[in-house]
Amino acid sequence: MSVRTLPLLFLNLGGEMLYILDQRLRAQNIPADKARKDEWTEVDRKRVMNDITSTMFNKKFLGELFKPQELYSKKALRTVYDRLAHASIMRLNQGSMDKLYDLMTMAFKYQVLLCPRPKDVLLVTFNHLDAIKDFIRDSPVIVKQVDETFRKLIEVYGCLSAGEFQLIRQTLLIFFQDMHIRVSIFLKDKVQNSNGRFVLPTSGPVPWGTDVPGLIRMFNNKGEEVKRVEFKYGGNYVSAKNEGSFDLYGDRGLTLGTNMYNMSQPVETHVSEAPKNLPLNTTKASPAPNPLAKEELNFLARLMGGMEIKKTSGPEPGFRLNLFTTDEEEEHAALTRPEELSYQVINIQAAQDQQRNEELSRIMGEFEVHDQPPQNTSKGDDLLAMMDEL
């Protein structure tokens, strides 16, 4: 409903994606002198992080993102991340891409749900951006891109009312509705139950601006307090210590949105829908998936048109990253993914009505291998390659 939700959704999901890729790439790191041609090195890892980050924070791309608009479907958004993940020399198979997206979305869903105040989603975003700046700190050009985005966020969201932030929160929760994928790191840390729902703590600090529950104050017509009664509210809260910082730099006051992956833990997901209690006579709850609406295709066209992908020099092989422990596991995961969890990544070429996809066709037409203008070469190859993969 809120037309200001997309930038927050995109940046936070993108941040989670970078956390996961960074952790996975580090886990597969081989020292440069010992690495074979097809193994990851530290240099490769930094390059992938830089490439993806600079694509994500591309000015033209963000310009499109920040335009007031409704949220698009999970399908459409997934396409953007597919593209983003392939913005460098790294390649991901379907199974790994599915798992990556599961982890990203469940992490941000958790962060939104647990935000003390609706406005704190902005602090969560800043936590992601702070960490991203650290990933790419060796590249001042990209750091500048991220700082620009910081400023844009402060400009757009800094003066929104509590009501507008609550609407953003509600819009995000509607987007994440019906997603109950169980994530091992969450199950282990007891922040998620085995039924896929997140734990909502009833203790700890209250949000900034809220009083600890348990007090009733009664006043007379003159405004004087005449009675004060305490009651047992059932939780165990304490006062908030400080408000997080909304500046370019500062203590955000929240751990939500910081990097929860560390080197020692392999990141696992169980891709099973938690058992649902269904009434006996139910028909399948979700309707048959409909093809992307024209508006969504146009949105994708605009966004991807704004993505400038660096050209990889020469016929370099794409390095494949596997989010599973073995290739067999990865393939098995892709094959056995339950139907209702399929992201059904779009096959844009299968869209029949050329009229409907006029903008996308135009862009694709521009990228014909034979007569494209020189500066579009890299975009064309990669875009077509990606389309073919879908």
Next chain:
Amino acid sequence: MMYRRERPLLLRSCPAALYNNLCVLPLPASGLAQFALVHGSNCELLSAVPNGLPLSHRLLHAKEGAGLNLPLITQAYWCVLPFRVLLVLTSQRGIQIYESDGSVMVYWHALDSSDALPAQALFARGIAASGHYICVGTWSGRVLVFDVPAKGPNIMLSEELNEHRMPVTDIAAEPAQGQDCVADVVTADDSGLLCVWKSGPEFKLLTRISGFGIPCPSVQLWQGSVAAGFGDGQIRIFEASSGALHVQINAHARSISALDLAPEAGKLLSGAEDSFVHIWKLSRNPDSGCIEVEHCHAECVTDTLVCGARFCDPKGSSFAVTGYDLAEILRYTCA
């Protein structure tokens, strides 16, 4: 006062994390109760006996308009009028009014988007009935008042109230019929502003109670007192005629999402995003005439962001709760 959990009602889908996302219509004649909640572009209706399985299920859909995506429904509410009961759905496109069982749509009103700024979200939200009027709030703060005939589809837009400048969150009407109450409607918005009205062919603004920038998601009116729940977890109770604050409760640790009233017992129910539901007893001090509150019951709906809470009978001996990511309506009855 103790409440025990009853058999929950299984839902086809989980309710959206929106305010006031449950409405209950008791049908004492048949011993049934009807439940309504919203999810995405649909409104799910069920009917059931107390502690029984759902007997009937119906899904209503948002009326599509031009533009992308199916419009979201923001609220479902049964308006009990003197000669009929109508089910009102508000969405991003407009207002749909049905016969109470959802079988027939009798009226459609499209929202006017002509004066919307580009970054504004458009929707209708906040529904109440007072006498033969149905009041519906909108994103601009405007409250639409519809005049409803005793039967038939000739519902007419009677008036537009322009007191609010922020999106309307909730509207409540005095439940007591025929009581000698001057104030009988209260409207609330995203800034926490409360407006108290006298309904009629021309609504009259009686009191304005300023907000502090914190939304008031839910409001109730009972015997001349306004009970309002806020985004900072407080419940504040005001004298409707003067706007004087009589009670301030640090009730919840997160935003309140729903309030309901059991008018025959003066009981107030509050549900919030902190997973708690509380029951309060309202009363008037015979000496001072001021409103007083007593806490009656606390219920923790573990790990659930409560988005709807309603009493199932006018004495408040039972209540129902909905939650985000919860595929059932929880029911509780006085032990």
